[in-house]
Amino acid sequence: MSTxxxxxxxxxxxxxxxxxxxxxxxxxxxxxNNLEQLQAIVQACVESKSPVILQVSSGARKYANANLLRNMxxxxxxxxxxxxxxxxxxxxxxxxxxxxxCKDCVDSGFSSVMIDGSHHSYEENIALTxxxxxxxxxxxxxxxxxxxxxxxxxxxxxxxxxxxxxxxEVVDFVKRTGVDSxxxxxxxxxxxxxxxxxxxxxxxxxxxIPPPLRFDILEEIEKQxxxxxxxxxxxSSVPQEEVETINKYGGALKDSVGIPxxxxxxxxxxxxxxxxxxxxxxxxxxxxxxKVFAEKPGEFDPRKYLGPARxxxxxxxxxxxxxxxxxxxxx
Ligand code: G3H
Ligand code: 13P
Ligand code: ZN
Numbered sequence: 001m002s003t004x005x006x007x008x009x010x011x012x013x014x015x016x017x018x019x020x021x022x023x024x025x026x027x028x029x030x031x032x033n034n035l036e037q038l039q040a041i042v043q044a045c046v047e048s049k050s051p052v053i054l055q056v057s058s059g060a061r062k063y064a065n066a067n068l069l070r071n072m073x074x075x076x077x078x079x080x081x082x083x084x085x086x087x088x089x090x091x092x093x094x095x096x097x098x099x100x101x102c103k104d105c106v107d108s109g110f111s112s113v114m115i116d117g118s119h120h121s122y123e124e125n126i127a128l129t130x131x132x133x134x135x136x137x138x139x140x141x142x143x144x145x146x147x148x149x150x151x152x153x154x155x156x157x158x159x160x161x162x163x164x165x166x167x168x169e170v171v172d173f174v175k176r177t178g179v180d181s182x183x184x185x186x187x188x189x190x191x192x193x194x195x196x197x198x199x200x201x202x203x204x205x206x207x208x209i210p211p212p213l214r215f216d217i218l219e220e221i222e223k224q225x226x227x228x229x230x231x232x233x234x235x236s237s238v239p240q241e242e243v244e245t246i247n248k249y250g251g252a253l254k255d256s257v258g259i260p261x262x263x264x265x266x267x268x269x270x271x272x273x274x275x276x277x278x279x280x281x282x283x284x285x286x287x288x289x290x291k292v293f294a295e296k297p298g299e300f301d302p303r304k305y306l307g308p309a310r311x312x313x314x315x316x317x318x319x320x321x322x323x324x325x326x327x328x329x330x331x
Contacts, residue, residue, distance in 0.1 A: 003070070005111035005141065009077035011088045012111040012142040013274070016051050017181060017229035020273035025326030026232075026264075029053035030317060031094060031278035033060040035072070036310040037285075042076050043083065044317035048328035051088040053112065053274060056105075057095055070109045087331035092144075094276070102132045106141045114144040114183070122169065129177040137178065144274075147173050148185030150234050167220035174225060181229035181274060184221060186214040188234035192243075192256040192279045200257060207240060208257045213267065222271045230271045236279035237261050237324075242287045249290035256283075261324045268325045275325055281313055288312040 005012065016027050028045070032038045032054055045052040054076060056069055064072075073091040080087050092112040093105040102113045115132040117125035129145040136143045148165030165184040174182060188194070200208040221230065238258025246253055264275060292305040299305060322328040 002107035003109040004139065005091060005109050008070070008074040008091070008109045009089070010073060010091050010109070010111040012140060013053065013090050013092070013144075013229075014142055014180060016053075016088055016090065017273045019051075019330065020327070021227060021229060021271055023326075023330060024269045025330060026268035026273050026275040027051050027053055027327055028317065028320055028325050029055045029092060029094075029231075029274050029276045030281065031055040031057060031060065031276075032072075033063050036306045037281065037313060038072055038076055039079075040281075040310045040313035041317055042079050042089075044314045045087055045089075045321065045331070046080050046083040046085045047314075048318050048321040049085055049087065049331040050321040050325075050327040050329075051090075051331050052327075053090045053092045055092050055094040055276065055278070056110075058093075058097065058101060060094075066104070066108060073109070085331060090142075096132070099128065099131050099135070102143075103135055106136050106139050110141065112142045112144065114146070116146045116183075118146040118149050118183075118185075122173075126173060126176050129173075129179060133178040142180040143178075144181045144183055144231055145173065145177055145179035146183040146185075146231075146233075150185050151189040164214060164217055165221065167217060167224050170221050170224050174228065181231050182221075182225070183231040183233050184218070186217045186232075187211065188213065188232055188259055190234045190279070192236070192238050192253065192258070192283060194234065194236075194238070194259065195257045197255050197257075208255075210257050210260070213259065213263050215266070218267070218270060218272070225271070228271060229273045231274040231276070232264075232267055232272050233276045235259055235264055235267075235275045236277050236283075237264070238279065238283065242280075242283040245287035246283065246290055249287075249294040251286070251290060264324050265326070277320060280316060280320075284312045284316045285309040 117128040149163035195210040288309040
């Protein structure tokens with residue numbers, strides 16, 4: 001039996017994005033896999049009165065159980081109300097790679113899905129995306145497509161540079177697929193190691209400064225698709241204080257460089273109306289847990305280390321909403 005997202009109290013991304021473009025801010029899309037991450041997202045977004053997109057990857061579905069996750073999202077809507085603010089909440093499939101996965105999510109209560117056909121040929125990407133759009137739209141579910149490929153942590157510089165989104169393709173892609181939003185590639189990438197030190201310069205404090213995002217490509221895309229919602233993946237900033245805390249308490253993170261928040265602030269004021277952040281949350285959680293383990297080695301109650309991790313996550317998300325994406329106060 002299928003479940004509509006409306007029965008779970010969720011919304012799709014249509015109105016969220018229209019408001020974000022008009023208001024020159026971006027809606028946060030935070031990934032979650034477990035209870036503490038979800039609690040932190042909801043608390044932070046209620047406290048900062050921000051709309052939010054709860055993001056679930058196929059890995060998260062395998063890890064946490066799809067049915068459980070769907071009911072957690074329903075619980076998130078009720079939790080937000082209980083906290084005193086009815087913020088718009090979307091449940092979104094992150095990086096769906098097949099029609100069947102997207103269909104399953106539509107049928108099980110997701111209000112938005114991403115079909116990531118960016119690793120296919122252009123024509124195959126269009127055919128797959130169009131098929132997902134037809135099914136999703138029949139159920140009121142919004143769809144994010146992707147053009148251009150983001151590098152993963154292990155990919156090399158040359159591959160990353162050769163797969164920026166081509167502005168001359170975007171109009172044709174959007175028209176032929178019917179997508180509601182488009183993820184683009186302008187120099188962000190997934191994970192905590194977005195740039196190699198060789199790609200960066202060092203400032204006077206020895207901090208690695210990455211090359212700027214390709215705002216020229218973004219501007220060209222905006223010219224081609226005026227007012228159309230654009231999505232930025234791979235937008236963690238990899239705060240150096242989190243990396244230092246992790247390494248201080250026994251971690252071994254090397255050459256971890258992210259996207260400077262200044263650049264995300266600039267992007268959020270453009271047609272970019274959804275910004276995806278996962279790795280920063282992973283770092284904040286890991287730093288907090290490592291600190292408890294190092295300082296209180298006798299501690300073995302999970303609430304005593306997951307609780308501080310949840311608090312750190314909440315502060316991180318509030319900071320993003322208030323100081324980077326500009327979504328605070330927009331719910
Ligand atoms: O872009 C990918 C997200 O960070 C999700 O990562 O597939 O490990 O859950 P995951
Ligand atoms: P980060 O790895 O930069 O957090 O990106 C997350 C993302 O794009 C999820 O789709
Ligand atoms: Zn992504």
